Amino acid sequence: MNSLSSSQTKSLQISPIKVATTLALIWSFIVFYGTLCQFTHLYFNVYLPGTELTYLDSEMNIPAIFSGFMLLLSSIIIGFIWYLEKNLKNGKYWLILSGGFFFMFLEEIFEIHEKITAPIQQLIGHDHLGFFKYSWIIPYAIITLIVGLYFLKFLFSLPKKTTKRFLIAGIWYVMAALGIEGITGISADYFGNTDNFLYLASMTVEEASEMYAISFFIFALLTYIQQVHPGTSVSFGSSQVQ
Numbered sequence: 001m002n003s004l005s006s007s008q009t010k011s012l013q014i015s016p017i018k019v020a021t022t023l024a025l026i027w028s029f030i031v032f033y034g035t036l037c038q039f040t041h042l043y044f045n046v047y048l049p050g051t052e053l054t055y056l057d058s059e060m061n062i063p064a065i066f067s068g069f070m071l072l073l074s075s076i077i078i079g080f081i082w083y084l085e086k087n088l089k090n091g092k093y094w095l096i097l098s099g100g101f102f103f104m105f106l107e108e109i110f111e112i113h114e115k116i117t118a119p120i121q122q123l124i125g126h127d128h129l130g131f132f133k134y135s136w137i138i139p140y141a142i143i144t145l146i147v148g149l150y151f152l153k154f155l156f157s158l159p160k161k162t163t164k165r166f167l168i169a170g171i172w173y174v175m176a177a178l179g180i181e182g183i184t185g186i187s188a189d190y191f192g193n194t195d196n197f198l199y200l201a202s203m204t205v206e207e208a209s210e211m212y213a214i215s216f217f218i219f220a221l222l223t224y225i226q227q228v229h230p231g232t233s234v235s236f237g238s239s240q241v242q
Contacts, residue, residue: 077218180209
């Protein structure tokens, strides 16, 4: 392939803090408006424009699509790191991690976990399980533990700051996705429905926290690239990664 002149080639330089902050701000607006819509409906029986489109606990709407986008972006960035390190000892870990986030993207869009709740409840024998009402958290907690143990050696082989940031993002995300989800289960079980303050509040905190954790994780990934692979840039025109 013929090389292009420097005037024909444009390089993309990315600021980790700007990317993460922009994602977090967009998500904050979505969470704020979605929450406003739900509480307005709950207490005043008023439907604001876009109430269904911004409901945080739904699929194939604005929050679900944006959440999926952030998970897919994480998968792509990790895949890029794998490309840079595929011949190094941690190459396989980056590849598996990228695949894991791609699965999380599919999970977020199609809510696969919601489809396994009923079978698990039937297996247990009833659905009044309090913290484990949304019983998909049982197998997912086990999977999370196994995956966490598998990546432990990889995690502590990274630069100390990266390890710390990954741990913060991971614990933050898991506590929201599994821990606060349990609280929503308690409220839904106790009140017999999801139209109550405790459910809406805990669900909002859960959904918001998950994507703030992912925003921080994306910051950690991009910062890692800057620190470990300084000078790396994506060039358009020459179709090369520098």
